[in-house]
Amino acid sequence: MTEPDDGLTAIMSERRQLINLAYRLLGSLAEAEDVVQETYARWYAMSRDEQDAIASPGAWLTKVAGRLCLNVLSSARARRETYVGEWIPEPVPDSSEWRPADPADRVTLDESVSMAFLVVLDSMTPAERVAFILHDVFRYSFAEIAEVVGRTPAACRQLASSARRRVRDAQAPATPVSRQAQVVRDFKRAWxxxxxxxxxxxxxxxxxxxxxxxxxxxxxLHPVQGAERILSALARLEHRFRGHTLLERTVNGQPGLVAQEDGVTVSVYAFEIADEKIQRIWAVRNPEKLRAWTAS
Incomplete structure (x- = not known):
């Protein structure tokens, strides 16, 4: 019987951390998985002596993944200029709904993956986003972050501070999850x-x-603003919703809804709720972003 390779086990145990990091940085599971795959490809492209010379493989993997994410973020703006309609981060379900069989591919749900939070992250510069997520969410030092973004620790501190202000300015007043769930449930029933x-x-x-x-x-193709205009748009598109079944589900760690047709998820709805009112609705219908909800 082949003895388990402790080094290999230790390296692969970093996978979930890398998926969680890359998803928060990119807002896309598909891109996060590509980054993690490329990160491991670079590790295994080294000789065993080169691998053994790395004091902290986990830190090395994080650094490489962070740099790859920075590259993806830097090119994402140009790619999204050709994206048809609005771009919304890819929604993720809770663990009971997650389709990938490997737990290492699941994203840990907390406030740093709420749809509202990811949308704010998407407004940041790539360097701000990387510095903020690595420091405020994953607790890396600014000296370590400097090696990822190619700037001084002081500059990284400023980047994270700027990003933190963006998050603070965009934050809605906190609403208990139980109350959010009730508002979403009431919306479902009313619709x-x-x-x-x-x-x-x-x-x-x-x-x-x-x-x-x-x-x-x-x-x-464009955001609809104003309660009455939203309801008018829903009325015009009512034919699209015929045959859909609405279900209450956790979307990015928050109460949300999914629409299913013949048992298959065709839309995912995330909400931002403040002062007992729905402030924003994000509706994701792009099939490429629903793989975690529909893949067998």
Whole structure:
């Protein structure tokens, strides 16, 4: 019987950490998986002597993954200029809904993966995002972060500080998860009953709805602002929702909804709720972003 390779086991045990890091940096599971695969490819491209010379393989893997994510982020803006419609981070389910069989591929859910948080991250420069996530979420020192972004520790501190201000300025007042769940449940019931008055009462007057179909399915190309305009848009698209079953699910660690057709998830809805009202709705319909919800 072949003895287990302790070094290999230790290296592969870093996979979940790397997936979690890359998803938070990129907002895309597919891109995160590509980055982690490339990170391991670079590790195994080295000789055994070169690997043994690395004092902390975990730190080395994180550094390489961080640099790869920085490269992806730097090119993402140009790629998204050709993206059809609005780009929304890829939604992830909770562990009970997660389709990949390997637990190492699952994203740990906390406030750093909420849809609202990821949307704010997407407004940052690539260097801000990397410095902030590595320091504030994963607790790396600015000296370590400097090796990833290619700047001084002092500059990385400034990047993280700037990113922190963006997050603070965009944060909605905290709403208990139980209350969020009730608002989402009320929205589901009101929509199923086509109760316009109830829906208006649940939406903030200046609420925004954003849809991401990625050009692969019909979608609303621009954000819809204002409660009445959102309801008008829903009414115009009502034919699309016929045959859909709405289910309450956890979306990026927060109460959300999924729409299923013939048992297959076709849309995922994330919400930002503050002051008992729905402030934002993110609707993801791009099939490429629903793999974690639909893959067998």
């Amino acid at each position: 199923e009953a086509r109760d316009i008055e109830a829906l208006l009462g649940l939406l903030a007057p200046d609420a925004t709805a954003i849809s991401d179909g990625g050009g692969l399915v019909s979608t609303v």
